[in-house]
Amino acid sequence: MAPSKTFFSNFRLSNIVNLLLRSLQLVDGLVVIGLYGIDLNRARKEDKYSDGKWVYAVTVGSIAAATAVVYAFVSVFMHYRSLTFLFAWDWVLMVLWAALSGIFGTMYLNEKVEMEAGIHRMKVAVGFDLAGLVLWFVTAVMGSLWFFRERWGGRISRPGKA
Structure with missing residues (x-):
């Protein structure tokens, strides 16, 4: 059997x-790193204090981007369903994104832009925080469903079936 045929035979819709x-999560993480990194870089250049909230945002974006790359490779080279226990880390990342969205959402969502580019950029960053929260929630739920379906297999009775 040709190697390419073997590779594509393992590829499923899942x-x-x-x-x-995972690609969307990678892009989201990189955008968040860039948006919050602007302020961190400015503070570094001016020898000012780097606020821990911005460091947290860049850290969450970095962890999410790295995880998305690893999980994307897993899905290409292996059946993702065979490694469904990875869903637990998706839930951890979802909680990190929820905290990030809460921190910056309370700070910037009610602010008026009034021609200030920094406020506008932070409102956009909050939008990407919320997108990250949704993306990691979706993959966490999918992973959880796959995990419990694989683990319990046919032992779960479905409505209408004995």
């Missing part, structure tokens, strides 16, 4: 969906 979601 792999493609997972790869798409």
Whole structure:
């Protein structure tokens, strides 16, 4: 059997969906790193204090981007369903994104932009924080469903079936 045929025979719709979601998570994480990194870089250049909230945002974005890359490779080279226990880390990241969204959402969502680019950029960053929260929630739920379906298999009775 040709190597390419073996590679593509292991590719399923779940792999493609997972790869798409992981790609979106990667982009989201990189955008968050960039948006919050601007302020951290400015503070560094001016020898000012780097606020821990911005450090947290860049850290969450970095962890999420690295995780998305690793999970994307897993979905390409292996059946993601066979490694469904990874869903637990998705839940951890979802909680980190929820905290990040809460921190910056309370700070900037009610602010008036009034021609200030920094406030506008932070409102955009909050939008990406919320997108990250949703993306990691979706993959956590999918991973949880796959995990429990694989673990309990046919032992779960479905409505209408004995």
